[in-house]
Amino acid sequence: MSKGYDFIIIGGGSAGSVLAGRLSEDPSVEVLLLEAGGSDRHPFYHLPAGFAKMTKGIGSWGWDTVPQKHMANKVFRYTQAKVIGGGSAINAQIYTRGNPQDYDDWRQMGCDGWGYDDVLPYFRKAEDNQTWENHYHGKGGPLGVSEPRAPLPICEAYFEAAAELGIPRNHDINGEKQDGVCYYQLTQRNVRRSSAAMAYVTPNRNRPNLTVKLGAQVRRLVVEKGRATGVELADGTRLAAKSEVLLCSGAVGSPRLLQLSGIGPADHLSELGIDVVHDQPQIGANLQDHLDLYCISELSGPYSYDRYAKPHWAAVAGLQYLFGRKGPVASSLFETGGFWYADPDARSPDIQFHLGLGTGIEHGVAAMPQGGVTLNSCYLRPRSRGTVRLQSADPAKAPLIDPNYLADPLDREMSIRGLKLTQEILAQGPLKKYILAERLPGPEVKTDQEYFDFICVHSKTSHHCAGTCRMGPDAAAVVDTRLRFNGIEGLRVVDNSIMPTVISSNTNAAAIMIGEKAADMIKEDNMMG
The missing domain is CATH 3.30.410.40 (Cholesterol Oxidase; domain 2)
Structure with missing residues (x-):
C-alpha cells in the first residue's frame, strides 16, 4: 500500500465534508478526503437559483429508480450528487432539522445519545445563523444560515x-x-450557497494534514482479518488507514460501496459473483424517502x-x-x-x-x-421501506434503487x-x-x-433518502450508536444512511449534525487532541 493516513473519508458530501474539517483540526493526524465527483467551481453551485439546474443533470450521477410497483411502474429520476459538498452543493438550500420528536423516537428505539437534547448542541455548533442566537440557534459556526x-x-x-x-x-x-x-432559513452566506464543502473544506484546504482528492472513485474497502485497513481506488491504487475508514457516501452510495466490497446480504452478493467478506442482510434495506x-x-x-x-x-x-x-x-x-x-x-x-x-x-x-x-x-413519516441493491459486480453500473413508494x-x-x-x-x-x-x-x-x-x-422524490445502514442497539443493526460498523473494526458509517427512521423534514441539516456529532465521537474514541 502507498502512503498511509490516520483517517480515510469516503465521500465529500455533507457529513464527509464536516468530518474533513473537524478531524483535521488536530495537526497530529493525517486526514484524506476522497470524493468521486469533481470540483464546485462552476458558478451554478454558488448561485442560490443554480438549484434549478441540478435535478436536471449538472453535478449528479444521473441515476433512476427501478419501476415502482405500487405506482403503475413509474420510474423516478433519483438525483445523487457527484461533486464536492454532495447534496449540500446541489439542493435547494433549505435549512430544516426535523421535529424534536424524531430524535426522541430514535432514543426510545435504544439509540442512546441521539435524543433531541443530545443533537441540538451539534446543530447549534454548526450554525452561523444570521438571525437567531438562542436556545435553538448558534452564531459563529462554519455553516452560513440566513433568511431569504x-x-x-x-x-x-x-x-x-x-x-x-x-x-x-x-x-x-x-x-x-x-x-x-x-x-425557510437557507444554507446561504452573503446570498451565496453555503455548502458543507464551502463551510468545512474550502477554508481548511491549506492545512498540511488534510489531503482532498477529487475524481477519486473508491472501488472497494480493504478488509483484513475483520478490520477495515484502507481502500482500493478504481485505478487499482491502494491507500491505508491507520485508525479508521469513514464511509460517508450517503443513503445510496454507502450501502452500494459496502456491497461492492462483499459486505451485505450474502445471498444477493453470491448471485452476482461477489466474494462475501461479511454477511449483513440489513445493508441496503430500510430505505425511506419522502x-x-x-x-x-x-x-x-x-x-x-x-x-x-x-x-x-x-x-x-x-x-x-x-x-x-x-x-x-x-x-x-x-x-x-x-x-x-x-x-x-x-x-x-x-x-x-x-x-x-x-x-x-x-x-x-x-x-x-x-x-x-x-x-x-x-x-413526512412514510411506512413504506425500500432497498438499495447492486445490478452487477461492475462498479460502473448504476445501483438498483427501490424506494418502494x-x-x-x-x-x-x-x-x-x-x-x-x-x-x-x-x-x-x-x-x-x-x-x-x-x-x-x-x-x-x-x-x-x-x-x-x-x-x-x-410526482417526484423529495431527495430525502435515509436508513440503509441503520443505527441501533441491536445485533442486526448495521452500526452501533457510535456509528461503528457491527462486525468489522476500524469502519464507521457517517451519513443519513444511519437514520433508523427518516426525519420529518429536509435532511441536509441533519447530515451536517451527524457529521459534527461523529467527529466528536471519533476524537473521543481515538483520544485525539
Whole structure:
C-alpha cells in the first residue's frame, strides 16, 4: 500500500465534508478526503437559483429508480450528487432539522445519545445563523444560515391563504414548534450557497494534514482479518488507514460501496459473483424517502419568477443579482413552505410544503406557458421501506434503487390528503388576485382513484433518502450508536444512511449534525487532541 493516513473519508458530501474539517483540526493526524465527483467551481453551485439546474443533470450521477410497483411502474429520476459538498452543493438550500420528536423516537428505539437534547448542541455548533442566537440557534459556526433575500408578494398571500384554513405563520420552524407556514432559513452566506464543502473544506484546504482528492472513485474497502485497513481506488491504487475508514457516501452510495466490497446480504452478493467478506442482510434495506406531490396553478400576471426563463429577462436577473444581490438568482425558488397535518391526530406535523416560485423548476415537472407557482407536499413519516441493491459486480453500473413508494396504504392515503390540502390553500381568497386557474391536478381529478392515477404520473422524490445502514442497539443493526460498523473494526458509517427512521423534514441539516456529532465521537474514541 502507498502512503498511509490516520483517517480515510469516503465521500465529500455533507457529513464527509464536516468530518474533513473537524478531524483535521488536530495537526497530529493525517486526514484524506476522497470524493468521486469533481470540483464546485462552476458558478451554478454558488448561485442560490443554480438549484434549478441540478435535478436536471449538472453535478449528479444521473441515476433512476427501478419501476415502482405500487405506482403503475413509474420510474423516478433519483438525483445523487457527484461533486464536492454532495447534496449540500446541489439542493435547494433549505435549512430544516426535523421535529424534536424524531430524535426522541430514535432514543426510545435504544439509540442512546441521539435524543433531541443530545443533537441540538451539534446543530447549534454548526450554525452561523444570521438571525437567531438562542436556545435553538448558534452564531459563529462554519455553516452560513440566513433568511431569504428574494421573496415575492405572492409568498405573503400564501401565508394569508394558509391562515384562512387555520394554519398559523411560524417565524422559526427550527425553534420551539414546527407547526405552521414560513419562510425557510437557507444554507446561504452573503446570498451565496453555503455548502458543507464551502463551510468545512474550502477554508481548511491549506492545512498540511488534510489531503482532498477529487475524481477519486473508491472501488472497494480493504478488509483484513475483520478490520477495515484502507481502500482500493478504481485505478487499482491502494491507500491505508491507520485508525479508521469513514464511509460517508450517503443513503445510496454507502450501502452500494459496502456491497461492492462483499459486505451485505450474502445471498444477493453470491448471485452476482461477489466474494462475501461479511454477511449483513440489513445493508441496503430500510430505505425511506419522502414522495413529493405537487399542485400547479397558472398565474394571471408576472407574479412568479417564470418570466426570467426568457433570455432577455435572464440578463436582467443576472444584473439584479450582480448589483443588488436580489431578484430570481438570489432565490432558491423553494424558500417558502411550512409544516402541517394530513392526520389531525398525528404527534407532530406530518406534511411538509414547498412553494416553488415558478413551474418546471425540477426535472419532470410541468411548466406553464404564462408562468405559475408550484405547491409541493410530502408525507413526512412514510411506512413504506425500500432497498438499495447492486445490478452487477461492475462498479460502473448504476445501483438498483427501490424506494418502494406507497407500498403501505397509509402512505397513499396521507399523500393524497396532503395534495388536497395544497389545492385548498391555493384556492383561498388571498391568492385570487394572483392565480388564474389550477392546472394540475385540475378540477377533473375528483375521486381518490383519480388522485392516485394523477400522482402515478405527476410526482417526484423529495431527495430525502435515509436508513440503509441503520443505527441501533441491536445485533442486526448495521452500526452501533457510535456509528461503528457491527462486525468489522476500524469502519464507521457517517451519513443519513444511519437514520433508523427518516426525519420529518429536509435532511441536509441533519447530515451536517451527524457529521459534527461523529467527529466528536471519533476524537473521543481515538483520544485525539
